[in-house]
Every structure is written in structure tokens, then in C-alpha cells.
Amino acid sequence: MAEQQPNTNKPIKPFKLLGVVFGMFCFGFALVPLYDVICDVTGLNGKTGARYEVSEALEVDETRWVTVQFTTSNNADMPWEFVPTDVVLKVRPGEINETFFTAKNTTGQRMTAQAVPSVAPFYAAEYLHKTECFCFNQQVLEAGESIEMPLRFFVDAEIPERVSKLTLSYTLFNLPEVAANSL
């Protein structure tokens, strides 16, 4: 028979543990915006930002060139023609440039598309600013319709010396639910 000893147990209520469970479940979902915030702040996964508002006059760096390549891809369910007008441009940091992309709906029905940009190397993404981009909105094209879409951008003058070339890639996705809902 055990004598009366001071109980060395530090009791815990199981209820408290449920709190941990609930908290970690929420943490899992919190990882989603957290991931986006970290990527936005650091430009780490090549995602470029939203429309860039130019607040003051930009200083152009005349001492160097940055080569910007443009390339396009279609995602699996996207049959449109989608090509860049310029495959490569040499630009001065700080100078606003304009180029175009042509998209054509080669199918027999109206479709909605979303272009998603990605920059390589990813650490250059935070230095590529778009003042006007077709990727800001969804594109709706009727059957057979084609459109020339502008991209207005500049490379930040603060871009590190080691980046002399960067590639801006657009992937075009089909948004069938959006198209279905808009009919």
C-alpha cells in the first residue's frame, strides 16, 4: 500500500491539449498568408508584385544595361496562341519600357484566361516593377478573338550589379469556372 507521499504529478487538463490541437490547425491555415507575405516581402519565389505606382520621377542608370527576356507558356487546358512580341529587350535600370504580348482564342467558344508571371532569378523579382500588365486582370476572349496586350515595366535602379539578365515568364491558365459563371 503506498504511503501518503506528496504527489509528483503536475496535473494537466486534457481540455488544454485540445487548445493546442485547435491552435495548430489554425496555424496550418495561417501558413498560407504567412507564405505569401514572406514571398512578397522577399520576392523569394519569383512572384512579381501588383501594379507599381510610380510616385516620383525615376532616375535612369545610364551606366549599365539589363537584359530582359520574355517567354510564354500555356498550361495544360489552355489552347490559345500566346506569344511575346519581343523575345528580349536591353533596358536601362529606372527606364520605363513597353512591350506587347499577343493572345488568340483559337477555340470555338468564349474563354477566360489568367496570365501568371514568374521571374528568374527569383531574387531579381523584387526589382522588376510593372506599371501596366495584362496579368493584373483576367482576360476574356470570344471564339476566334485575338488581342495585343501591353506590358509596361521598369527595372529598379537598385538592382544588384550581379543581375545583368533576367527572364520574365508568363504562364497562361484556363479559368473554366469563371467562364461558366460569366455566361
Added chain:
Amino acid sequence: MLSKAIPWMRLSIGSFLLFSASVKADWEVNMTPGVTEVSQQVYDLHMIIFWICVAIGAVVFGIMFWSIFAHRKSLGVKPATFHESTLVEIIWTAVPFAILIGMAIPATSALIDAYDTAESEVDIKITGYQWKWHYDYLEEGVGFFSNLSTPADEINNLATKNENYLLEVDEPLVVPINKKIRFLVTANDVIHSWWVPEIAVKKDAIPGFVNEAWTIIPTPGIYRGQCAELCGKDHGFMPIVVEAKTQADYDVWLVDRKEAAAKERELRDKVWTLEGLMERGEKVYATNCAACHNADGSGIPPAFPALKGSAIATGPIEDHIKIVLDGKPGTYMAAFGPQLSPVELAAVITYERNAWGNSKGDFIQPIDIANMQAAE
């Protein structure tokens, strides 16, 4: 007498070496040092870590096995009573920690090198598809698909497997030696991964995002790799072949490729016969469609419908064209309009409508396909 024997000796020694080389490859136990500076760095790092592990293992297991041998009850030993020592704990925490620091230094240096994609001379976009690769030479305007070229008969054990079984493609990625090549890796559908062991490049291909890798290959040669991320049923059947050529040979290849693209455009404009379309169509079908719909058109229902006797292949040609060009969203049927040329499209549609007893008798001209795609 000896002089007569020498050619025979040369032949037999030569063939023995060749034989043993290929046999040796079968029992390969180690990573390849590869052909680039980076791959050699990676290999060296791998060997250093390996030998450190062997050394630690030898010491630890040595002590253990000695103990198993010498400290057995059956030998009549009495067990000692020691059961703790702070000093010893500190030592065997600190020593491994120091060894790790020693490993981390060359590892860090190798990683920094592998990440340095700046100042490239050739840029190639690599896109992973289910289940093939697409190579796009940015700034050259050259692009093509690269499909597994091992015959289905070899895979299904109806023909002897050749030396490069599952590691051969119809169109290799051709690159020049001694130039810094930057790879931009992305995907069309699911995540794939582009891997060539001999240049120590492995990069995941993620739909909607572009990853970077680089290499400089000093030696002409053929280097083979495979997809390294589960991507669906034919993940094991989408290999990579890189062919490194001298600058001169590469330049010739590039010119040839551009001319071939121009020729394909010319072919689009001419009038084709049914037989011509069938002949071309069979090849296109084998490369692009047979993986899912089978060589005999039987498919793998329900995910991959049969084409033999199907409503689409024997119904109105407009619907058939539409599904080949635009795909069927929500299923595995991709949009082949952007992937194949008008000649290939016209040929494969014609083939599907007339093969395996479908015998519709109708066919479509490449120029009509091109006009459909261009129509307002």
C-alpha cells in the same frame, strides 16, 4: 606466329574490356563524378561525407562488436555498474558537432556555386509535360518536344531491350560545350523534375513558376537522365538526353533545326494525299497519343478512352478536330493545338479516323487546320 596472334589478342582483349565495361555498369555502386566542375565537386563532397560516416561507423560498431564478443554472460563476466558520465556526454556531443562544422564548410561552398546562374551564354527553357519534355531555346526561336523513343514492344517484353532502354529520346537537348548554359525549368501540368546525373543538375518543374539551374559542359558527349518527381502514370517513361557538341557542330545543328522548322511550314501549305497523311499520322500517333490511347486504339478506359470505334473518331470531323486542338479540360486530354504543327495535327487526326478499322475515308489538310487556328 606471335604476329599472327596479335590481332586476335587485340580483338579479344578489346571485346573483353568492352564486355566487362558494360557488365561493370550493371553492378554500379556509386554516384558518377560526371563531366562538369560542379558534378565533380558534388561527387567529392559525397565521398568525403561517406568516408567520414564509414570511419565513425567503424569506431562505434567496432566497440559494439567487441563488446558483444567480450562482454557476454556466457563467458562468466560480471556486469559493471557505471551508468553515467557528464564528461563523456560532453565529449561525444562536442566532437560530432565539430565534425559537422567541418562538413558544412565545403558543402556551403558547393551550394553557392550551384546557385550562381549569372552571366549565362545560352538560355533554354525546359517544360515538363505529362509525359515528355519541351525545350525552347530563348532568343533562337527553336523549340521542340522530346519524347521517349523506346519501342512499346521492348517495354512489353515482346522485343529484346536495347542498350539505352528507357533512356533514349527522339529529339535530344543539344547544347554547345564550354558555354555557360542557363536552364529555366517549368511545367505544363503537374510537378516534374529535370535531372541529368552527369552534370549534377536536378531542378523541380513547377506549373506557373520558373526555376533556374546552370551548367558548363567541357566534353562533347551524350548524357542521359530521367524525370525525378512522380507525375502520373508515365513518370518512369519521360527520360532526358543531353547531347553536348562542339561549338561548330552546335551551330550547324541550330541552322538545321531552323531550316527544319521552315520546311515544316512549307509542308503545311502543300496538298497532302490520304496515304501521305496516314504515314505521317502513324508516327505522330505513336509518339504523342499511344501512351494513353494505346497503339491499337484500345485506350485504358475510363481515364483514357478508346479511339477505335469511338464516337469522336468516327463522328463529325469538326468535333474530332476540336478535341485534339483544344483538349478536354478536367480530363487527361491536353490541348494539342499549341503542341503540334498543323501538319502533325492534320496527319494524326486523319490517322485516327482511318486506322484500326475506323476507315472513315475522310481527311483534313494541314492548311485547313492552320486556317482554323488563324481564323477570326
Added chain:
Amino acid sequence: MSAVLESHGHDHHGPAKGLMRWVYTTNHKDIGTLYLWFSFIMFLVGGSMAMVIRAELFEPGLQIVQPEFFNQMTTMHGLIMVFGAVMPAFVGLANWLIPMMIGAPDMALPRMNNLSFWILPFAFALLLSTLFMDGGAPNFGWTFYAPLSTTYAPSTVTYFIFGVHIMGASSIMGAINIIATILNLRTPQMTLMKMPLFVWTWLITAYLLIAVMPVLAGVVTMMLMDIHFGTSFFSAAGGGDPVLFQHVFWFFGHPEVYIMILPAFGIVSQIIPTFSRKRLFGYTSMVYATSSIAFLSFIVWAHHMFTVGLPLAGELFFMYATMLIAVPTGVKVFNWVATMFKGAMTFETPMLFAVSFVVLFTIGGFSGLMLAIAPVDFQYHDTYFVVAHFHYVLVPGAIFGIFAAVYYWLPKWCGNMYDEKLGKLHFWLSFVGMNLTFFPMHFVGLAGMPRRIPDYALQFADFNQIASVGAFIFGATQWLFLFIVIKAIRNGKKATPEVWDNPEGLEWTIPSPAPYHTFTTPPDVK
């Protein structure tokens, strides 16, 4: 009936009669038994899938199954072994042993204990039934990366998600129960630092479980929403990112693999001292080492993602943190060896499994250290080198740990000794089979063979054939294990309360078989 003094007089009844006993039981011993039998059945089911895989990989070419079905086999094999065999087996051991080891009469929440078990057969019946549904079973790997597992998944993916939720709930409830039991119900004199190491490792494992299983629940919920409710967590089209899936999954996934090994560490830490006739070396250090491993397990997840395109700083951080885990793990190995050193060892079956655990798990640890080196991982990632690594830590790690535990404690559970000769045979056949299967995988992985492929280039053929032979040996041997267990239960030699030579622990102070209710009054601990 029992020679034990505890008797609370009024309603001392034995177990209920008939099959319904098992449905309604809230007794930790019964529930432990249910978990163990369930996990063994799942082990055989998952094992048969491995046999299909190895049969197909016996030779180059497609002989037995088509690639679509092969992908279902690899996926289901992983899911069943991880969630159906290893985890429930450890929970079963926890149920049987923890109350006895801490001098408690039962688990803290006996009815929740019953629920935790019974939802498992339901979940696995659901998961296994997908094999017979249109579209086939899940085929996207046990790691189910998006978008292969969302946009491109068969329709059965929804059942998969449901099954994962249920298994997760079972694990979470089990973990809560274990924490509550250990922290609330120890016999008063048993301070935390007097607990057996098996209890310690399970306490730490249980905290890991409640921390990360909810994250798994979160990620499969996100999948469900992407598939059915038009969200874009993992699709770039809607502003999401497939790599986000990998981050969230592996945030769960890495601690998960430690969840699958920590209890085995505890088991081995109980067995080696007994058969060395020497106390465990460095008890305090072992507790700290296990805690460090658990803590570090939260900050290394992206070492599963070295080829995904992480920024350099991130890649370096995860490389360093992963290498760091080798330190506390090494400390544990050294402590086990120091326990054996200058002991007086005998090598009964539990000791054979425990000693081979130390050797072979360490080999798995070495390949893990090699994998941690990020630039070299570019050559190892998604190859058979990884498959070799994790099978070395899981098979001679977790599974041998479980075998060792069963041999060690079965006489306590059922009152009879197992046949020692047959036990040793099971060990040697398993040891040979396991090594024959997985050692060659290091070679083919290094030589360039990727994972998850049903067919391979010719230079990989020879080692694959050896691996398949080893797998068949290993698989067949497990039927011998079943025979040994049943034979022991039915007509093994009677066991004493102590069973072994002066083992430490409260469970050896009660009769064998352990009475249905034990420690209804808290025992003394010196």
C-alpha cells in the same frame, strides 16, 4: 486468480464475455491488444503491396502490373505502413505498457481510448475500398503533392482525404490521452526523471502528435477546398503555389517521421539494459537528447524540398539544421553502446532485434546525414538512395523496435513464453531479408535510378533482382512471426512475473499474464 494484493472488493470482475467485449472495452490492455492486432493486419496488407511492387521490379519491362496500378501500390503501401502499421503499433504498445510502467490503473480517458481505436478500422476500410472504385486508389505517392493530388487526382481522392482526417483524429485523441495519463496518473513517488525511457519517449512523441497532426488536417482540408470548392491554395492560376503544399505537408511530415521512431528509441532503451544486466547509460542525457531531436524536428522540414527552388539562405539554413540533428541522435547511439559495454550480455530475441536496431538504424542515420548535404542531395533526391535511407530507419528502426517490444513484453501480456528458437529464426530471416532488400537500393540510387517508377534502365537490373528476392524472404518470414505469437499465446511455457533476468520497471512486479486490472492502488517506487 491474481497474486497481486490490490483488490477493491466490490465489483472485481474480469473481462466481459464474447465478441462485444472488444467493441465496448475501455480497458487499456484490451485496447492495446486491439491496436496491435490491427497494426499487424495492416502490416501484412501493406506488405503484400510491397510484394507486388518488388515482383514488378524483379526485372526490367512491364510484366505484372501497369504503371497506373503500380502508382496505386506505391501510394497505398506508404500510407498503410505509416498510418496503419507503424503508428497504431506504437499506440498499442503505449496503451499496454504506459499505465503499467507508471503504476496507473488505466489510461486517463478510457472511453476516448476506445473511440480512438475503433475509428481506425473504419478509416482503413474506406481507404482500401478505393482500390475497387472507378479511377482506382490514390496514386500520387504517400506524400500526395499538389497538383497531382488535386487537379489531376482520381475521384477517390476525396475518400482519401476523409480517411486521413479520421486517422488524424485517432492519433490526436490517442496523444491527448497519453499526455494526460503520463502527467496526471503517475504513482506519486515517480518523478518525471524516474520514468522509464519508453514513457519519456512516448510523452515527447505525443506532444509532437498534437502539434503536427492538425497541420496535416489543415493541408488535406486545403486540398479538399481546391478540389471541390474552387479555391487556389496550390494552383498558380488563382494566385496559389504548389510549393506551398510541400511546405505545409512537410511541416507535418518531418516531425511525423520522428513520431515513428521515438517510441522505438524508448523500447530499445528498456531492452538493452535488461539483457546487458546493466543500467541504461546516461538516462538524463537520453531525455535531453530525445527532447532536442523533437525540437529540432520542427525546423528541418525543407530538407525534403532541396530541389524545389528554395532561396540560397533558406537552403543553407535547412542544411545546417538537418545536420545538427545528427548530434543528439549520435548521443543516443553512444549511450546504448555504453550501456552494452562491460555488461554481461545474453542474446535472446528481444536483444537481437534491439542490437540490430542500433547498428542498422545508425546506417540509416548515416545515409540521412549524406542526404542533408544539400548540393549532393541534388543527386540523391527522389532516387532509390532516399528509399534505402528511410527503409533503413523504418524497418530495422521502427519495425524491429516493435518486434523487439512484442518479444520482450508478450510473456507479460499473455503469461506464456514464445519459442526462443523460432524467435531467433524470425530475427535472422528478417535481418537477412531486410538487408538483401534495402542495401542494394543505395547502389541503384547512386547509380541514377529514380523513385516511384515501375520499370527501369538495364543497368539497374541486377541489384533490383537481389532486392526483390530479399523482399520475398522478408515478407514470407512475417508469417512465421504470426505463428510464433499464436503458438506462444496458445501453448507457450508459463512465464514468471519477472520473465527476464532482473529487469527494471513496475510492469515486472505484477504477475504474468498481467491481471485485467492492475495498480488499482498506486505502488511504491524506490
